[in-house]
Amino acid sequence: MTDPDKKPEFKGLTRRKFLNKGIQGYTGLTLSQGLSASLISTLSCTVTEAGAKTAHGACYHDCPDTCSWTVTADQGKITEFGPSKTNPFTAGKLCSKMDKFPMDVTFHPDRILTPLKRVGAKGEGKFEPVSWETAIADVANRLKQTIGEHGGESVLPYCYAGTEGLIQRNSIGGRFFATLGASKLDGTICGDAAVAGVTSVYGQTSGVLPEDIIYSRFIIFWGTNPVLSNQHVWPLAEKARAEGAKIIVVDPFKSATAAVADQHIQPLPGTDVVLALSMMQVIIEEGLADQGYIDTHTIGFNELKDYIQQYSPEKASGITGLEPELIREFAREYANAQPSLIRMLIGMEHQANGANAFRAVSMLPALTGAWKNRGGGFMHMTYEFFGQALNWEKLSVAEQLSNPDTRVINMVQIGRALNDTENPIRVLFVYNSNPAVIAPDQNSIMTGLQREDLFTVVLEHFVTDTARFADYIFPATTQLEHWDLLSSWGQTYLNINEPVIPPLGESKPNTEFFRLLANEMGFSEDYLFESDLDILKATVRSDHPYMEGITFDSLRKTGWARLNIPEGWMPFENGNFNTPSGKIEFYSKSLEDLGMATLPVYTPVIHTPEQLQKYPLKILTIKSTKNFLNTSHANVDHLRKKEGGAQLDLHPDDAEARGISDGSAVEVFNDQGRVLLTAKISDRVARGVACLPQGFWPSLMDGGRSANALTSDRLTDMGGGAALQETIAEVRLRT
16 A cells, blocks of 8 residues: 555656657668767677577657557567566557557668758749758858857757657656757646646546556546557456446547447537536535545535536536436436546647546545545546656756756747747757647748748658648668667556667667767767667666666566555555645635636637637547558558548538438538548437547648648647647538
């Protein structure tokens, strides 16, 4: 059990800081020119009797599962690749996106294997090969000239979670841009609103461990779709169901998980905070709250009790679209079932009230005392465990170098930043991201990327829709070719990633690119030239109890290690909250001091009658694709064929009113832009709601635009996240 007197320390770690730290062979294998000798010398994996090399690795995607794998190469050819059979969480299974990773990415025929220089118009995608020496020298000269004339803030790095590896993501790149004095990127597009909401109540986001869902008997997947997006938690939930648990999904879209759950509760988009507040009203009014737990471990209950009187099920019904009795029955079942668990990830945050939705939902287990039982409470993120366990000294160098007065640009609003004429970005570096697809206000982004006075450098595996606008593209290594260390925001296993083959062609790790560029710039600071292995070894060198027995050498032997979190982890059974008061805060004095709402609020986005007449449909743009991970793999032919074309889910009543049939070619449009898709008539959305998938590359779609051509760069209520689901539009048949 958790020591009730030991309060956790999180070293100021947020998800944003956490992310910022962090088969057929190829016959023409050559070492890249100028590859550092230290990197080449460390390509020493386990050698089998037949002379093949076997190494451990892990998936690098922005996914809560972070699956472990094992890979074998013989003379540069991958002979075996598959999931770790020893890691109990990965459980011998990779998702369908990663089953053929070596062929789909590392050995893909379209992979970039040499630096490329633009020879056509921006966005045309025409390039010619160029040497590393020439390209690096040109980039360095442009940087020197731009900084000399306009200062460091005219440079912007756009980097996010294209890899979650703590080394390759931004370890050297972050140091390089801090040294330049470049503008900072506020990496808030995913997770920050959720974290802001939950931490305002608990002071932390870590709750029930994924494995402990098996002890739950009433499981709510709120705004998350584990059948597709958390595939190693779903079997654990099914195990709990076999023992008598009920599984409920709360989601405005009938997801793959909702289709197999015991019950699907389908509120209108953006109304989660109202549903949670109404549930609280029922729980308190009907005497179902755990008053003993409330009195001992919370503050602000009386304020909450008075506040929620305005959210009766009848009042909430008019906002959420749910019947009052359904809300009452849901609240009663939840309050009476023990242990009860709410699984939240990120999906619910992409609305104007995103952070407040997480505030309200996270209060429910405090109200019912669910934390007193193993498997009870909420399950959210796990990155804080790694924040405590690992030695972050080497990963926080950029933060230590950073000037607090340097301007900050929110990555959600990159479109407006690229079109800013008063203080323009003049040099853009993009790595581990694809803003032309992933960020809102797509048309504005593409307009900005077309600027002739914008010098753009992209590190990539493929010519993505962002890379098509680059002046230079540099070939990046893949997970089979470089060292890395992977923590996780969804489970508690640490993974090492060891290269099994040398880099193909002239590809180099992100870290090596920035070391070469720093050298060309004439920099001499030691921290810019630290090797990947030195950073990795220092990061795992920790005396924290969670890391007992876990070393670089032990990780190389097994590939993974579970943090030594005590068996029977129950974080909030006896308090132990990281809030200013040391208790769960229904009422937040900290937010009051910042001039923000002290209790969860619902502030609807107001549209004029004219806007609603013109654009009557609420549009969901969600990660509903099975074969893509955000925008990754959307260029792989066999995965695109499995996925099928982009489809718009439309309610039968809305389709009939517009003369649209199943399979019709349709156009979705608003003042932001238009997207061409095929209609899918179904009950997966409510009347007045339409849904289209994120992830498709615009260049591979009819019309050259994808979901974010419709979304605006509106921010969430807290955390600076993307309120993507506040989009309205209209649909019509294509002519």
